[in-house]
Amino acid sequence: FKAHYKEEKGEDFPTDPAVQLMEAIKAVFRSWDNPRANVYRRMNDIPYSWGTAVNVQPMVFGNLNDKSGTGVAFTRDPATGEKALFGEYLINAQGEDVVAGIRTPSKISKLHEEMPAVYDQFADIANRLENHYRDMQDMEFTIENGKLYMLQTRNGKRTAAAALKIACDLVDEGMITEEEAVAMIDPKSLDALLHPTFDAAALKKAKVIGTGLAASPGAACGKVVFTAETATDMAKAGHKVILVRLETSPEDIEGMHYAQGVLTVRGGMTSHAAVVARGMGTCCVSGCGAIKMDEANKKFELGGKTYKEGDWISIDGSTGNIYGEKIKTAAAAISGDFNRIMNWADQFRVLDVRTNADTPNDAAQAFAFGAQGIGLCRTEHMFFEADRIKAMREMIVSETSEQREKALAKLEPIQQSDFEAIYEAMKGRPVTIRLLDPPLHEFVPTDPKDIEELAKEMNISVEHLKQVISGLHEFNPMMGHRGCRLDVTFPEIAKMQTAAIIKAALAVRSRRPAWKIVPEIMVPLVGEEKELAFVKSVIDQTAKKIIKAAGSDMTYKVGTMIEIPRAALTADAIANQAEFFSFGTNDLTQMTFGFSRDDAGKFLASYYDNKIYESDPFSKLDQAGVGRLVKMAAELGRQTRPDIKLGICGEQGGDPSTVEFCHNIGLSYVSCSPFRVPIARLAAAQAAIKAKKK
Numbered sequence: 047f048k049a050h051y052k053e054e055k056g057e058d059f060p061t062d063p064a065v066q067l068m069e070a071i072k073a074v075f076r077s078w079d080n081p082r083a084n085v086y087r088r089m090n091d092i093p094y095s096w097g098t099a100v101n102v103q104p105m106v107f108g109n110l111n112d113k114s115g116t117g118v119a120f121t122r123d124p125a126t127g128e129k130a131l132f133g134e135y136l137i138n139a140q141g142e143d144v145v146a147g148i149r150t151p152s153k154i155s156k157l158h159e160e161m162p163a164v165y166d167q168f169a170d171i172a173n174r175l176e177n178h179y180r181d182m183q184d185m186e187f188t189i190e191n192g193k194l195y196m197l198q199t200r201n202g203k204r205t206a207a208a209a210l211k212i213a214c215d216l217v218d219e220g221m222i223t224e225e226e227a228v229a230m231i232d233p234k235s236l237d238a239l240l241h242p243t244f245d246a247a248a249l250k251k252a253k254v255i256g257t258g259l260a261a262s263p264g265a266a267c268g269k270v271v272f273t274a275e276t277a278t279d280m281a282k283a284g285h286k287v288i289l290v291r292l293e294t295s296p297e298d299i300e301g302m303h304y305a306q307g308v309l310t311v312r313g314g315m316t317s318h319a320a321v322v323a324r325g326m327g328t329c330c331v332s333g334c335g336a337i338k339m340d341e342a343n344k345k346f347e348l349g350g351k352t353y354k355e356g357d358w359i360s361i362d363g364s365t366g367n368i369y370g371e372k373i374k375t376a377a378a379a380i381s382g383d384f385n386r387i388m389n390w391a392d393q394f395r396v397l398d399v400r401t402n403a404d405t406p407n408d409a410a411q412a413f414a415f416g417a418q419g420i421g422l423c424r425t426e427h428m429f430f431e432a433d434r435i436k437a438m439r440e441m442i443v444s445e446t447s448e449q450r451e452k453a454l455a456k457l458e459p460i461q462q463s464d465f466e467a468i469y470e471a472m473k474g475r476p477v478t479i480r481l482l483d484p485p486l487h488e489f490v491p492t493d494p495k496d497i498e499e500l501a502k503e504m505n506i507s508v509e510h511l512k513q514v515i516s517g518l519h520e521f522n523p524m525m526g527h528r529g530c531r532l533d534v535t536f537p538e539i540a541k542m543q544t545a546a547i548i549k550a551a552l553a554v555r556s557r558r559p560a561w562k563i564v565p566e567i568m569v570p571l572v573g574e575e576k577e578l579a580f581v582k583s584v585i586d587q588t589a590k591k592i593i594k595a596a597g598s599d600m601t602y603k604v605g606t607m608i609e610i611p612r613a614a615l616t617a618d619a620i621a622n623q624a625e626f627f628s629f630g631t632n633d634l635t636q637m638t639f640g641f642s643r644d645d646a647g648k649f650l651a652s653y654y655d656n657k658i659y660e661s662d663p664f665s666k667l668d669q670a671g672v673g674r675l676v677k678m679a680a681e682l683g684r685q686t687r688p689d690i691k692l693g694i695c696g697e698q699g700g701d702p703s704t705v706e707f708c709h710n711i712g713l714s715y716v717s718c719s720p721f722r723v724p725i726a727r728l729a730a731a732q733a734a735i736k737a738k739k740k
């Protein structure tokens with residue numbers, strides 16, 4: 047080691063203890079900046095600027111003789127939360143020996159036999175420490191020649207299940223209040239309890255073959271498939287499958303739904319695959335660039351091995367790890383403690399928690415997790431199933447508004463029945479339905495056979511259809527012909543969707559009069575008051591006619607997404623038209639930063655490495671920039687319309703720090719994917735508790 051030191055540093059290893067001590071201290075400070083520390087901080091929302099501290103203390107020796115020893119103990123079991131001293135120690139050893147694992151330590155209970163007086167003293171101190179800090183403690187101790195020394199104590203790390211049990215037990219023991227119990231649980235940790243997990247022993251033995259982004263949590267194990275259709279077919283035939291794609295597109299929705307998990311080569315945390323998978327609660331690992339994909343020949347290479355259709359793999363959406371084998375999974379269970387904590391949280395929070403849900407299944411799942419409504423129902427996802435896509439394509443390639451209306455007429459009853467099922471699943475809670483948003487080229491066929499078939503059906507030439515399709519090409523679809531721009535060009539779309547929403551609400555109201563449904567129609571991608579006024583007038587004309595014809599007194603609301611900076615800047619004008627705002631912080635983030643949510647993953651890592659950004663602005667709201675726009679727009683909106691309802695429905699809506707921000711600027715609700723509803727409920731309670739203390 048001394049030779050190595052000299053080689054590295056070009057000088058002898060220092061022999062002066064004071065110099066050694068200073069160098070050791072500097073090494074601790076340097077460790078703040080190592081790559082692992084940076085990753086850990088990003089995962090746990092710890093700012094780089096905090097820095098670290100160094101304690102210098104005299105040493106006691108656990109390796110002096112057989113009346114000496116050292117160990118680590120917890121006041122409760124960190125895995126289960128059970129109330130009992132839990133830990134290990136070694137006789138005649140130092141901390142290093144315990145960590146290095148050269149000797150097998152004994153259970154702390156054995157100390158009771160070996161050194162009864164020391165054990166009793168230790169148990170007494172452990173008890174005092176827990177009573178003092180009013181939380182489970184993780185303690186390090188050394189015994190030197192029969193005398194006990196406490197080296198350190200801290201609140202112990204624990205599993206999510208243990209955290210819930212400990213919090214409930216501490217309340218029952220009279221040690222903390224319900225408010226303190228709610229405040230002490232990390233909302234993000236709940237995620238582990240909501241998805242299936244790998245069997246811990248099986249996971250230990252498995253080998254990681256690659257890593258991608260931990261895009262949607264959960265554990266999935268299945269046979270590799272390369273197309274959404276195969277995923278659907280094989281899953282229907284009873285197989286478990288993992289859909290592996292270069293990237294996913296809206297057409298893959300059904301396959302993604304049927305798959306146990308989704309693995310993609312490209313795409314970041316808010317890529318299509320990630321957003322949709324989180325919404326469905328499907329496990330997803332995205333952006334694993336190391337995969338050498340050969341979709342045409344249905345195989346890929348990773349970690350030096352080739353995987354073909356039908357081969358087993360496992361993916362962990364909570365770590366991003368990929369395994370080239372089958373690993374046993376265990377289903378998620380929601381314990382009684384979980385429920386107790388959530389009920390307490392609901393008493394403290396001010397913010398409502400809604401969900402982003404596009405299907406009755408998602409809605410029912412979110413309802414079960416306590417969602418108070420739907421903040422965003424993306425209607426485009428309903429157009430991809432086999433019976434709909436044809437009519438949709440017909441509508442897109444229509445050249446006259448008559449042709450378009452004819453195609454839309456086929457879609458209207460289908461949309462209506464979707465909306466009815468969603469209203470039913472939400473049992474009368476509010477539902478915000480958004481008009482069609484994506485650019486139309488996402489819906490047209492690319493496969494020559496499909497193009498031929500569609501041309502035949504529409505009674506037009508293949509050449510002509512090809513021209514129409516290439517005419518839909520855009521250089522920058524994200525800023526292209528999408529959102530309310532579609533309704534300005536083709537008001538028939540807004541008309542059809544409004545009719546479907548209003549008719550669905552009327553139908554459900556007549557079956558369930560107690561629910562008092564008030565439809566909320568949301569216009570996407572607005573940037574100008576007159577633009578919204580135009581679409582709103584189409585909605586109003588359609589809705590009023592239908593309601594009047596039905597002889598109903600039903601009311602409805604028209605609102606808008608605020609997802610373009612210009613809409614935020616002119617929110618006072620927009621609020622003249624909009625009865626509610628929903629901040630679409632996915633688009634608002636990409637348009638404010640000027641980088642695409644689908645491409646940013648490629649360069650953001652360099653931004654983290656160079657400390658330019660500390661976190662992904664698509665996962666955690668950038669409060670300094672995007673958040674400033676949100677706050678300003680909320681204030682401007684309220685100036686015009688004091689009772690305006692304000693919510694957020696971008697992906698950040700389920701992130702605890704974003705939830706806290708939304709509470710502090712007085713939004714009415716956050717909306718997030720179904721599996722993040724419990725997290726948002728807890729985060730909202732914590733935000734309220736924290737704000738009260740200030």
Ligand code: PEP
Pocket residue numbers: 422424483609629630631632633634695696697
């Ligand atoms: C948004 O932009 O934040 C949003 C919710 O809409 P989408 O993700 O569908 O663009």
Ligand code: MG
Pocket residue numbers: 570609630632633
């Ligand atoms: Mg958007």
